[in-house]
Amino acid sequence: MGETVGLIVNPAAGRDIRRLTGGASVVDNYAKRRVAECVLEGLTSVPDPPTALVMPDTARIAASAAEEVPDAETALLDLAIEGSAADTRRAAARFREEADAIVVLGGDGTSRDTALECGEVPLVSVSTGTNNVVPTAVDGTVAGAAAALVATGAVEEQDVTYRHGMVEAHTASGETVTGLASVELSNRSFIGTRATLDPADLAGGIVSRANPADIGLSSVAGAIASLAPDDSGAIGLRLVDPDLAPRTGRAIVAPGVVAGVGIEDQRHLAEGESMTVDVEEGVVGADGERELELVDELVEFRSAERGPRLVSVATLFEAAAGTGVFED
Known part of the structure; x- marks a missing residue:
């Protein structure tokens, strides 16, 4: 051919x-x-x-x-x-x-x-x-x-x-969710319509890129840091109510939705480094879409080996x- x-x-x-x-x-x-x-x-x-x-x-x-x-x-x-x-x-x-x-x-x-x-x-x-x-x-x-x-x-x-980098979430029970720009953790208890819409739902996650001009968790991370798509590693975030957060920022959390977010912790994760979160009840999603419902689960966020x-x-x-x- x-x-x-x-x-x-x-x-x-x-x-x-x-x-x-x-x-x-x-x-x-x-x-x-x-x-x-x-x-x-x-x-x-x-x-x-x-x-x-x-x-x-x-x-x-x-x-x-x-x-x-x-x-x-x-x-x-x-x-x-x-x-x-x-x-x-x-x-x-x-x-x-x-x-x-x-x-x-x-x-x-x-x-x-x-x-x-x-x-x-x-x-x-x-x-x-x-x-x-x-x-x-x-x-x-x-x-x-x-x-x-x-x-x-x-x-x-x-x-x-x-x-281009990729990021992953691994559960202790053996499930994996992979994202191109981001893997998000929400505090919703069910997948529902899949799309992440309400900024109050976001509890954190990991991104392969960070820029205020992005959408979703990448925009949240970009409010206080920068990570190019081809930079090594990733950025991990833990989000809380803005009234309780040590740092806050404004971000484009979904198409047509700009909101203030509370950032409890944001850190650069080098290749091989991970961030773990205990989840009582929540949903892990990728690139703005909820995918995996969790109950009493330990989740490890890290960059993928190859994008x-x-x-x-x-x-x-x-x-x-x-x-x-x-x-x-």
Whole structure:
């Protein structure tokens, strides 16, 4: 097949309860299909375009996009789908063996599911989700062109990608929750609608990046410290009622929600270092979505051993500008 770019589109991204209760933007399937079409057009920007290997989805978003872009060479990944996050993970595992680059359309959750299985294949993560800390708000055509430049070797991969950290929570009973930007501990007793909405629910957790411009726990950590996505280690936090806290800050805790938070403890955790919390009752989540209910559990938070390799789009095009790849 030659050089190949895998394309993952999550039809569920950008459609959770935060678009109703907060200020999260709505990205419907039509908009995602248009972005996917632009990605495929972007692949044709290099002299010998790579083939797009498209993950099937329940809404036929990517497959429909392929039909609308006849100039792009496309193939449908042979994969049985069930309409869950497992589809993304199984597609990413296939792309680990069959693709030279991957374009992901979704939010933090979709990027995380891809990162867990894609190995060393470079990712171009495009924001079409609700929680968009990691995915970039980049035009689909630009994203497709970036993936094509990486896949075809027009730029040196090591010069235009960086290793994004990941973080984990491990329970004494053997459960693990992995996050790309953050793993959160809430004092809620049930998962419910999954989305973390109320700042009073946050009890702490761990982040792989900290910046006030991020969303969720990464924004909370960024109120008093900074951690770049490719910095080593992580930041662990314990949060309390602002009236009882030694330090307070304001943060973007969810799309459309800015609130004051009380920071009881915030510390940098070096590689191999962890923070443990005794939880009487609560829920651990990842990247803004609650996942695991806990009762009388000891939880250890730490950085993961290895995160995904993300493409820096701006750096990539600077590197490509002098190569002549765009000259006719």
